[in-house]
Amino acid sequence: xxxxxxxxxxxxxxxxxxxxxxxxxxxxxxxxxxxxxxxxxxxxxxxxxxxxxxxxxxxxxxxxxxxxxxxxxxxxxxxxxxxxxxxxxxxxxxxxxxxxxxxxxxxxxxxxxxxxxxxxxxxxxxxxxxxxxxxxxxxxxxxxxxxxxxxxxxxxxxxxxxxxxxxxxxxxxxxxxxxxxxxxxxxxxxxxxxxxxxxxxxxxxxxxxxxxxxxxxxxxxxxxxxxxxxxxxxxxxxxxxxxxxxxxxxxxxxxxxxxxxxxxxxxxxxxxxxxxxxxxxxxxxxxxx
Numbered sequence: 001x002x003x004x005x006x007x008x009x010x011x012x013x014x015x016x017x018x019x020x021x022x023x024x025x026x027x028x029x030x031x032x033x034x035x036x037x038x039x040x041x042x043x044x045x046x047x048x049x050x051x052x053x054x055x056x057x058x059x060x061x062x063x064x065x066x067x068x069x070x071x072x073x074x075x076x077x078x079x080x081x082x083x084x085x086x087x088x089x090x091x092x093x094x095x096x097x098x099x100x101x102x103x104x105x106x107x108x109x110x111x112x113x114x115x116x117x118x119x120x121x122x123x124x125x126x127x128x129x130x131x132x133x134x135x136x137x138x139x140x141x142x143x144x145x146x147x148x149x150x151x152x153x154x155x156x157x158x159x160x161x162x163x164x165x166x167x168x169x170x171x172x173x174x175x176x177x178x179x180x181x182x183x184x185x186x187x188x189x190x191x192x193x194x195x196x197x198x199x200x201x202x203x204x205x206x207x208x209x210x211x212x213x214x215x216x217x218x219x220x221x222x223x224x225x226x227x228x229x230x231x232x233x234x235x236x237x238x239x240x241x242x243x244x245x246x247x248x249x250x251x252x253x254x255x256x257x258x259x260x261x262x263x264x265x266x267x268x269x270x271x272x273x274x275x276x277x278x279x280x281x282x283x284x285x286x287x288x289x
Contacts, residue, residue, distance in 0.1 A: 019081045022138035022257035023126035025074060025198065027099065029113070029253045030120040032207075036111060037101065037253070041076040047099045057099040067097025067257065075126065078138070080259040094135060098256035100143060105250045113142075113252065115210065115245045121203045121253040127196045127218070131161040135260035137170070140201050142212065142244055144251045153246050156181070157201045157214045157231075158256075159189070166190055169201070171214045171231040173242045184242055185214075185231035192218055192226040205251075210243040 028038040039050045046068035050056025059065065064083025068076065083097030103111040113119045123140040131137055139158025154174035161167050171184040189196070196218050204213040217228040233242045244251050 019079050020131065020136045020257075020259045021069070021129050022078045022080070023129055024076050024078065024123060024138070024255055025126060026122070026124040027140070027253075027255045028122045029101070030122070031110075031113065032118050039099075040074055041071050042074045044071055046071040046076060050099070050101075052102070055102060057101060063100060064095065064097040067095070068099070078257040080136075080257040081261065083257075083259075085261060086258070094258060095261045096256055096258045098141075098254055100254040101252060103252050107249070113205075113250060115249045116207055117205070118207045119205050123201045123255045125159065125199050125201070127159075127193065127199055130167055130193070131159065133260060134161055134163055136161065136258065138257040139170075139255070140203060141174070141254040141256060142203050142205070142251045143254050144244060144246070144248050153243060155203055155212055155214070155242060155244060156256075157203055157216070159199060159201075162186055167193065169199070169216045169229070169231065171233065171242070173235050180237075182235050182237040184233060184235050187216075187229050187231060189218060189227060195220050196226055197221045205244060210245045211241055212244055 024041065026038065026040055029036055037051060039056070043049070047057040047065055048055050048059040057063065057065070062084050064080070067078050067080045067083030069079045069082065070077045078097050080095050080097045083095045086094045086096050103109070103113070106112060107114055121140050121142055125138055137158040137160035139156060141157075142155045144153055156172045156174050158170050158172070159167065160170045162170075166188050167190050168186050168188040170186045173182045173184055174180070175182070189199070197220050198218070200217045202215045204215070206213070211233060214231040214233060215229065218226045220226055234240070235242055
C-alpha cells in the first residue's frame with residue numbers, strides 16, 4: 001500500500017500530462033567560410049546516427065538519446081522527458097536530450113573548432129511546439145568539454161520561457177563544475193509567434209577571440225523575416241564577458257532540448273507521507289477486526 005501510494009504521489013506530481021516536444025530541421029557547422037557539417041535529419045535514423053555515420057553524436061547515457069523520438073521528412077522530433085536526468089533545480093529533476101557532435105580535439109583534424117578559427121554553429125527549429133513552463137527549452141550549444149563534468153564554459157542559445165511566462169530567445173552560460181546556468185540575455189519573441197514558422201539560432205566565433213556573437217532570426221511560412229537580433233554577452237551574475245575558451249583551445253557543437261522532470265520530494269515529506277499511509281492501513285485493519 002505504501003509503495004502504491006508513493007507511486008501515485010510521483011505520478012500526480014509530474015510536470016505535464018502531455019510531454020513537451022521540440023522539432024529541429026537543420027543543424028550545421030561552418031568553419032572559415034565553409035560548411036563542414038550539416039545534418040538535415042532526412043535519413044530516417046535519429047541520433048546517434050548522422051552525416052558522419054552511426055556514431056555521429058555522443059552515445060553515452062548522459063546524452064539522453066532516448067529523447068530523440070523520431071526522424072522523418074527533414075525533421076527530428078525530440079521528447080526530452082525521455083532523455084537523461086540532469087541537475088536538480090527548484091525541487092525538480094530536469095531531463096535533457098542532446099546531440100553533441102563527436103569531433104576531434106586534435107588541431108590537425110579538419111573538424112577541429114579552435115580559438116584561431118572563424119566558426120558558426122547553427123540550428124533551425126520549428127516554432128510549432130514551444131516551451132510552456134520554465135525549464136523547458138530547445139537550442140544549440142558550444143561545448144568545450146571532453147567528457148562528463150569536464151566543460152567549464154558552455155554557451156547556450158535557446159528558445160525558452162522566463163519566470164514571467166514570456167517566450168523568448170535566451171543566452172546562458174552553463175558552468176558544469178558548479179552546475180549553474182547563468183542568465184546572460186533574454187529577448188522576447190512573443191509578439192511574432194502567431195505568424196512565426198521557424199527560428200534560426202547562431203553562435204559565431206571570430207578568429208583569435210575568446211568571445212562569441214549570439215544571434216537569431218525568426219521567419220514566417222514563406223521565409224519572410226519577422227524578427228532578428230543579437231544578444232548581449234555579459235553574464236548577469238558574474239558581470240564578466242561570456243567566453244568560449246578558458247584553458248583549452250577547442251569547442252564542440254551541440255543541439256539539445258530540455259524539460260522539467262518530476263518533483264523530487266524532500267525526505268521528510270516522503271517519511272510523513274509513508275507514515276500517514278501506514279496509519280490508514282492500521283485503522284482499516286482495526287475496524288475490520
